Amino acid sequence: MKPQPIDQFAAQLPPTTRQSVYHSTKGTHEKRTKLLFDHFESPDRLREIAGEIKQHVIENLDTLLPAVEAKLQANGATVHWAATAESACATVLQIMQARCATKMVKAKTMVSEEIELAHYLEKHGIEALETDLGEFIVQIDQDHPSHIVRPIIHKSRQEIAKSFEREGLGDYNDDPETITRRARHFLRHKYLVADVGLTGANFVSVESGRLVLVTNEGNSRFSLAAPKVHIALVGIEKLVPRDRDLGVLLNLLARSATAQQLTVYTEFISGPKSATQPDGPEEMHVIFVDNGRTDVLASDCREILRCIRCGACLNVCPIYRQASGHAYRSVYPGPVGAVLSPLLAGKKFPELADLPKASSLCGACHEVCPVNIPIPDLLLRLREKGKREGAPLASIGTPPMGAWALLASQPTAWKAALVGGKLLNYVPTNLIPVPALRAWEKERALPEWRGGEFRKWLQQRKCSTPTSSS
Secondary structure, eight states, X not given: OOOOHHHHHHHTSOHHHHHHHHHHHHHHHHHHHHHHHHHOSOHHHHHHHHHHHHHHHHHSHHHHHHHHHHHHHHTTOEEEEESSHHHHHHHHHHHHHHTTOOEEEEOOOHHHHHTTHHHHHHHTTOEEEEOSHHHHHHHHTXXXXXXXXXXXTTOOHHHHHHHHHHTTXXXXXXXXXXXXXXXXXXXXXXXXXXXXEEEOOSEEETTTOOEEEEESSOHHHHHHHSOSEEEEEEETTOEESSTXXXXXXXXXXXXXXXXXXXXXXXXXXXXXXXXXXXXSOSEEEEEEEOTTHHHHHTSTTGGGGGOOOOOHHHHHOHHHHHHOGGGGOSSSOHHHHHHHHHHHTGGGGGGGTTGGGSOOOXXXXXXXXXXXXXXXXXXXXXXXXXHHTTOTTTTTTOOOSHHHHHHHTOHHXXXXXXXXXXXXXXXXXXXXXXXXXXXXXXXXXXXOOOOSOHHHHHHHHHHHSOOOOO
C-alpha cells in the first residue's frame, strides 16, 4: 500500500520546519479563541450570521455581480471579467501595455498567486514586485507561499537572512528588525517608480461599490500612492451585499487570521482619485476572476465559496501542522485547500484527489471557521467524488471500512477485537500479521491502546449510583 503524497512529503520535512509551523499555528489559534470568547458573548452565533451573509452572496451571484459592476462604474472604475486564469493574466498585461507600463508593485493577493500572474508578466518583460514582506521573500527565493496569511511560516529568520545576503540587501544579519528595515529601504524606491499598483480585495460591497483591503504592513497603501493605475484582482465570490455586513465580517476576519481586534490598516477604496485629491491612481480597473468558481458553484461543495481566506482552519489542523503547506501542492493549503484546490483543478481533479483524504475528520476546521463552512462534510463529498470518478489516489492509505462495519455491528466480534487491540502495544510493526494493516501502521504512530474499559466503567457506575425511590 503506497503512502499518499502528503504523507511522503511530511516524512521528509525537516524537524525545524515542522516545529516552526506547529508553534506558530498553535499560538495563533489559542489567541484567536481567547479573543473571540473575551469579546463576544456568543461567537458561534456570530459565525453563523457571517456564514448566512456569505451563503446569500453565492446563492445570488447572478444578480449581485451585475449590481456591483454598475456601482463600480458609477464610482469611476472600469470593470473586466475573466473566465480563466489565462484571460485574467492577459487582461492585466493588456492594461499595462496600453499605457506602456513596465513596472508593477503588488500587494498580497491570493488570486494573483492562483493564476500565477507574476510569472506571466515576467515572461512578457514586466517587473512585478511583491511588496508584502513574506511574499517578497518567497519571490526572491523562487519559492511558494505555504500559508494563506503567513506565506513564509515554513522559513526561519536565519534562512531569510541568508536570502537577503545573497540578493545584495546587506551582510548576514538575522535580527528581525534589521531584516524588515532592509526590505523597507529596498522597496521604498520601487513604489515611487512603479507604473501600476496591483491589489486584491478582501470584500467588495455591492451597496457602495467599495473595495475593502485589510493589511498589517501598509504596503497596499504605498502600492496605490505613486502609481497612476490601480488594478484589483477579485474572485467573483468576494462580494458582500451591504456595507453594514462588513461590521460582522471584519471583526471575525482579523480575530480568526491573526488574533487581532482589527488589522492595522483597513482600507475602503471607492474608485480612482477625485479631482480634489492631490495624489492617487488616476485609473482603477477591477478584474473579476472566475477560474473555475462557477463550476464550484454548480457542485455539491458550493459552501467552500464562503471562505474569506483567514487561515484559521490551517492553524488548528493537525495534518497541516505536521505536513506544512507545500505538502498540498497548491496555492490553497490546509483544510480549505483540500476542498477548494481539487474543485478548482477542473479536469485535473484526479491529480489532487488525494487531498480530501488528508484529514482526520476531527471537525476542528468547522469549529473555527468564521463563516461556518462545514469542511468535514465537503471533504467526505469529495472523497465520494474521487471514488465515483475512479481517481487513482482517492483510496490510497485507508484500510477498507467493510471490516470495521462488521465488527461494529457484532458485539461478540467487537469484544474480541478490543482484546486483540491491546496486543498492538506489544507487537512490533514488522510482526503484524495483516499486510495491509502492517503497511498502514508503518506510516503512522498509533497512540497506546486504551480501549476496552468503557463497559467496566459503566457497570461500576450503574452499581454505585443509588436508585431513586418511588
